[in-house]
Amino acid sequence: VPDISLSIQNYITDKLSGQMVELFEACQQQSSDLERKEACRARLQEVIQEIFPVARLYLTGSSMNGLGSRSSDADLCLVIKGNKRPNPIDVLSRLKRAFRSLPYIERIQLIRAKVPILKFRERGSHLEFDLNVNNTVGIRNTFLLRSYAYADVRVRPMILVIKKWARHNQINDASKGTLSSYTLALMVLHYLQTLKEPVLPSLQKAHPESFNPFMDIDMVPDGPKNIPPYISRNQSSLGELLLGFLRYYATVFSWDKQVISVREATTLPKTNSQEWRNKFICVEEPFERNNVARAVHEKMKFDAIKVQFAESYWILHARKDLNSILPLRSII
Ligand code: ATP
Numbered sequence: 560v561p562d563i564s565l566s567i568q569n570y571i572t573d574k575l576s577g578q579m580v581e582l583f584e585a586c587q588q589q590s591s592d593l594e595r596k597e598a599c600r601a602r603l604q605e606v607i608q609e610i611f612p613v614a615r616l617y618l619t620g621s622s623m624n625g626l627g628s629r630s631s632d633a634d635l636c637l638v639i640k641g642n643k644r645p646n647p648i649d650v651l652s653r654l655k656r657a658f659r660s661l662p663y664i665e666r667i668q669l670i671r672a673k674v675p676i677l678k679f680r681e682r683g684s685h686l687e688f689d690l691n692v693n694n695t696v697g698i699r700n701t702f703l704l705r706s707y708a709y710a711d712v713r714v715r716p717m718i719l720v721i722k723k724w725a726r727h728n729q730i731n732d733a734s735k736g737t738l739s740s741y742t743l744a745l746m747v748l749h750y751l752q753t754l755k756e757p758v759l760p761s762l763q764k765a766h767p768e769s770f771n772p773f774m775d776i777d778m779v780p781d782g783p784k785n786i787p788p789y790i791s792r793n794q795s796s797l798g799e800l801l802l803g804f805l806r807y808y809a810t811v812f813s814w815d816k817q818v819i820s821v822r823e824a825t826t827l828p829k830t831n832s833q834e835w836r837n838k839f840i841c842v843e844e845p846f847e848r849n850n851v852a853r854a855v856h857e858k859m860k861f862d863a864i865k866v867q868f869a870e871s872y873w874i875l876h877a878r879k880d881l882n883s884i885l886p887l888r889s890i891i
């Protein structure tokens with residue numbers, strides 16, 4: 560009966576699964592967290608429109624994709640339309656000056672990365688913001704990830720627990736050469752898509768019109784959208800899936816020969832193209848098809864990531880207790 564199988568209760572058949580749900584419920588973003596982010600976004604949009612009248616500010620990332628925790632930052636994308644692409648550094652420099660006079664903003668920093676961002680904090684709440692200019696792929700993939708997050712009840716607890724595990728083990732920081740949260744989320748989705756009995760399909764293949772990469776950015780839905788839930792025959796518990804995820808990356812996935820493609824719901828062979836050549840980890844961006852794991856460029860960091868998957872797999876396999884790889888007391 561589909562109605563029953565959609566409830567998370569069906570997938571809590573062992574202690575490990577119960578611990579995962581407990582962690583998920585304690586850590587997931589609350590509606591009050593989202594309201595605070597949205598209020599700040601609306602205030603900032605007003606300030607920005609004094610300088611760029613047609614600009615629109617979008618909340619993206621885990622605040623909007625269903626995979627956020629109470630401690631997640633707020634990712635913002637400033638969309639400035641027009642025939643002439645503005646230089647992001649120029650735009651962000653002007654915003655930096657404007658934001659300095661705002662009493663509710665502090666610690667403003669311009670980061671000159673491949674995608675330049677303005678980092679700042681809300682005074683008092685310590686809420687962190689990352690603001691980019693016209694990196695609209697983030698709006699599209701936020702909608703895609705949200706659609707996956709709600710396609711099966713197991714997806715959100717799985718990804719949130721794995722993000723916490725990766726953060727606890729210091730392999731979840733792209734600025735330090737390890738995995739971004741976005742890369743981790745795609746790695747989990749890939750695992751769920753490629754099980755013998757898949758938990759997830761490729762939503763881009765199943766609903767090409769909903770995820771058209773050329774859709775006008777204003778038309779990309781920002782609320783829960785009418786993607787019907789995927790009815791999977793896979794009845795694995797959350798705990799089985801967590802152990803299977805670690806096992807897959809510790810013993811099955813071939814880092815030097817395979818590219819992860821959530822778009823295709825399979826692996827692709829690692830070709831000699833510019834995008835994949837000499838890269839330790841290859842995870843395809845579902846819309847732009849570039850490598851989202853390019854931050855992992857040091858052999859030492861790559862090895863540390865692989866060791867973490869292997870060690871955690873063997874420990875969890877033996878103990879079947881989440882505390883053995885992620886001490887709950889230190890997180891909740
Ligand atoms: P956290 O809860 O840790 O903040 P997050 O989902 O916000 O997680 P980030 O890795 O900080 O994850 O990325 C924020 C958002 O920016 C992602 O959800 C995605 O929309 C976009 N993004 C990040 N990296 C890339 C990338 N390499 N290519 C395209 N979009 C990206």
Ligand code: MG
Pocket residue numbers: 620621622631632633634
């Ligand atoms: Mg974020």
